[in-house]
């Protein structure tokens with residue numbers, strides 16, 4: 001299966017942020033090379049690359065519209081720190097194999113592990129989510145997902161109803177069910193996310209009447225106890241009223257996918273309906289939480 005690879009140059013200072021931003025635009029993996037020397041190197045999440053001039057390759061699904069991705073990228077504040085953006089086709093399946101071989105089990109909070117579905121779980125007694133993200137976003141390696149997983153781990157989800165708004169791979173929806181939620185609605189506008197969520201739910205033995213998966217329209221007038229949304233700041237702002245309408249009195253929300261400088265504006269918008277708490281940060285990303293008034 002062919003893939004599309006976006007090649008660009010950036011600097012050591014911005015490589016991490018640029019990679020994260022491109023993953024938010026649908027990138028499936030980020031690989032870095034020293035622009036001068038070329039040893040292939042994929043840093044662990046949060047690890048700082050070694051070189052000053054970085055050649056970055058970001059793998060995308062072949063179905064994407066490259067002009068659209070480049071146009072959206074030009075609007076991104078971090079595009080100021082990149083140059084020579086160029087898409088090329090790659091046939092090489094080793095990309096996928098290489099990325100898969102680097103996806104290791106990861107622990108979030110006290111109880112929760114996200115484990116690649118093709119590897120043995122490190123702790124049988126933990127809450128283990130077996131994951132194969134397919135072409136959808138959400139492996140836990142991205143700080144925005146990580147912030148949501150940590151929040152779900154410490155939340156009391158026992159017998160609670162939950163919405164995962166923008167479910168991607170279904171990582172948060174499946175984790176919520178495994179952490180005790182009684183019902184989870186996993187919604188996304190991307191059909192690939194709906195497929196990936198069904199497959200991951202099946203893999204984890206939670207594809208049953210407790211899990212409703214579909215486009216956001218399926219929510220109708222559903223009202224829940226907990227809502228988690230890892231989308232970008234723009235959609236979070238425009239969805240605020242709708243998100244609020246699905247939250248019952250004293251419902252808890254977690255909003256992720258915000259850059260640190262976007263916290264104030266999103267918090268302000270949601271404070272119409274929610275008592276908002278102080279944001280948690282991970283690298284340049286933030287998670288906001290609130291309680292419905």
Ligand SMILES: C[S@@+](CC[C@H](N)C(=O)[O-])C[C@H]1O[C@@H](n2cnc3c(N)ncnc32)[C@H](O)[C@@H]1O
Nearest residue numbers: 137138145166167168188189190193230231235
């Ligand atoms: C950053 S990914 C998050 C995936 C997963 N929940 C996680 O935490 O890793 C954002 C997801 O939101 C979806 N999305 C974007 N805008 C949306 C909208 N208006 N309504 C529902 N889903 C949306 C995207 O298709 C994508 O799958």
